[in-house]
Amino acid sequence: MSAPVRLAHRVAELFGCSRADAEQYIQNGWVSVDGHVVEAPQHLVSGEQVELDPDARLEAVEPATILLNKPPGFDAIGGRRPAAALVTPATRWADDHSGVRLLQRHFQRLTPLVPLDTEASGLMVLTQDGRVWRRLTEDADQIEHEYLVETSGEIAPYGLHKLNHGLRYNGRALPPCKVSWQNEIRLRFAIKGVQDGQLRDMCAQVGLDVVSIRRLRIGKIPLGKGPNGAMPPGEWRYLPVGERF
Structure with a gap:
């Protein structure tokens, strides 16, 4: 059995590429050792079967x-x-x-x-x-979020209008947002700069209890x-x- 060497060394040797290219192939998930993808160029191999994916490309991988x-x-x-x-x-x-x-x-x-x-x-x-x-x-604060808020209770007079503009939270007036009924129990909020607990508090101010909150969109x-x-x-x-x- 041959002495263990770094996987990058073996790839460069087997496939006629530079060590730097071999490292990029490995880090980008194009190299397998005995059928298992290995992404660490420093991984040691000796007699294992090393393969390079036929579709392998030398390109930068964007952060996820x-x-x-x-x-x-x-x-x-x-x-x-x-x-x-x-x-x-x-x-x-x-x-x-x-x-x-x-x-x-x-x-x-x-x-x-x-x-x-x-x-x-x-x-x-x-x-x-x-x-x-x-x-x-x-x-x-400039990015709009969309939420679906399930509620219980009966909304106060002009409550929907107040949800759109006219409420306060943590001592400050809230900027206008877009709130509408999706059905009899669910409100759809399109709102910027929302703080922890704000949606529940806004609903409470117009007589509604919050059953659930689901965020549908960010920007x-x-x-x-x-x-x-x-x-x-x-x-x-x-x-x-x-x-x-």
Whole structure:
């Protein structure tokens, strides 16, 4: 048996490429060892079968941004039940048509963004991309979010008008937003700069109790629908390259 060598060395030797190109092939998930994809150039091999995918391309791999349908009861940013733990290769939505190839490196150093109440559900963002981080933090108050809020109780007179404009929260007047009835018990909010607890408080001010909250959209990015309906709770999809919030 030959002495162990780094996988990048073996790939360069077998396929006649430079060491730098070999490392990029490996990191981009194009190399398998005994039938299993290995993304670590420093992985040691000796007599194993090393293969390069026939479709392998030398191109930069964009940092990943993941869109998760957070179920109720999970913490979006921090807490005992982090929603980030739901993001695994096995929970990728079957109808994800982003075209992004799944790589193990996509599950490393993911930063959760855009708070969402623990008991709320819906669209949540986790990213490796500094551009996305800046957009969703520095420009947060300019990005419209869409929520579906199920309520109980009877709305106060002129309550819908007040929800659209005329309420206060945490001692400040709230800017106008767009609120409409989707049906007899569900309100649809299109709102910017929403704070933790704000939607519940707004509903309480007009006599409504909140049963559930689901975020459907952040900016231009929706939760996602496929041939079999909406992306299920606990599953995720990639943000396609080129799409922006």
